Amino acid sequence: MDQIQAMRVFARVVEAGSFTRAADSLDIPKGTVTKQIQALEARVRVKLLNRTTRRVTVTPDGAAYYERASRLLNDLDDLESSMTNAQANPSGRLRIDVGSSTASEILIPALDDFFARYPDIQLEIGVSDRIVDMITDNVDCVIRAGDVTDQSLVARRIGTLPFVSVASPAYLKRYGVPQHPNDLDKRHRVVGYFSGNTRRMYPDEYNKDGEHIEVDGHYSIAVNENNAHTHAVLAGLGVSQMVTFIAQPLLDRGALVQVLPDWTREPLPIYVVYPPNRHLSAKVRAFVDWTAELFARNPLLQRTAGTR
Structure with missing residues (x-):
């Protein structure tokens, strides 16, 4: 069994929700998908998927395996792309997290320009005002206001919020x-x-x-x-x-x-933050650079450059 290929097939089944759709998207026979999943389950000695005539669902073990396998596959794709000309044409899935107002007022309205530059990047945008655990939640980068206290993360300052x-x-x-x-x-x-x-x-x-x-x-x-x-x-x-x-x-x-125009509040710095293991990723670098450029063009964000 090609373990990496089997992991890709498993991940596609989870994302597609069926063996048939997974086979179609991978352009392989449905029977091959079935055999790959069976071989993978035999290798790891746990049931990863529940299969009925109507649908496919992920077992608790399968959900845990999917999260780690998808992370590994993304890292492998990044490694391969760094060894090829993909630096000029970054591709793949990019998971980001951003505050709700920043997403709706700044980021999303400008994404047409991002996709015009990087048509092969697929964005998954988590929108919330809570602080996410980037490693546990498998997030590639976040845009957040306020000082970054986790010294293990790479933080690039892209602006200021008055x-x-x-x-x-x-x-x-x-x-x-x-x-x-x-x-x-x-x-x-x-x-x-x-x-x-x-x-x-x-x-x-x-x-x-x-x-x-x-x-x-x-x-x-x-x-x-x-x-x-x-x-x-x-x-x-x-x-x-x-x-x-x-x-x-x-x-x-x-x-x-x-109101109270003579009274001011200290502005907050705003950063794009990513784990150090994503530092060489072409798709992360593309998004970070584009975001910095986007914020620099907005006079209401009073950009101040700097990287920690």
């Missing part, structure tokens, strides 16, 4: 305009934001002339995802701080109003 304090016109008509950050703890409401991993609340921060104030505020709603946060502010549920690339279009059309 903040602006905002509220909706309806909210200001009802509650008035705050004149000082302390007002938010007294007679105003805020839209809170908490960590999707730890559920810790993130306070709004205000700086002016050396004075630093953190405001938890009285919130009627707190969320852990950026798009929900934006809609809560638009709905007039409170004052909050938003990154400028989200807020500016809403300010321009009058959907939001800036």
Whole structure:
């Protein structure tokens, strides 16, 4: 048995959901797929797939084997591509993870350009505001704001996220305009934001002339995802701080109003991060370089270069 080929066949069956579709996509007979799976199960001495006349499902052992096998196959593809001219034409599946607003407002609208340059790369985009474990979740790279504390990861700084304090016109008509950050703890409401991993609340921060104030505020709603946060502010549920690339279009059309303009918040750095074992991957390098270029073109992201 060609073990690598059998692993590829198994992975394709899992992804396609049937022996027939897997055989068609690999351009091999269905009988060959069946024999490869049987031989692989005999080799590893566990049942990898449950097969009925209607569908194929993965056993718990099969799911674990698939995750590790797909990682190994991706690494093998990367190794082979690094030895060929694939550096000029990177290909293969690339798994990334990105925050919801960054995905919807910056990344996804620009992907037509990415695919025009790299038509053979297949992107799988996880969209969330939680911190993922890149190794456990088998993610090739992430785009995240804030300092990167894991020194085992490679982090390339691609920009900076400034903040602006905002509220909706309806909210200001009802509650008035705050004149000082302390007002938010007294007679105003805020839209809170908490960590999707730890559920810790993130306070709004205000700086002016050396004075630093953190405001938890009285919130009627707190969320852990950026798009929900934006809609809560638009709905007039409170004052909050938003990154400028989200807020500016809403300010321009009058959907939001800036408040406390003399008070600022320290901007957050934004990085594209990847494990060191993906450093030589042509497809990862292509995505990282393209993302850095994309952020550099956006004046609301105030790019600052640097690599750690």
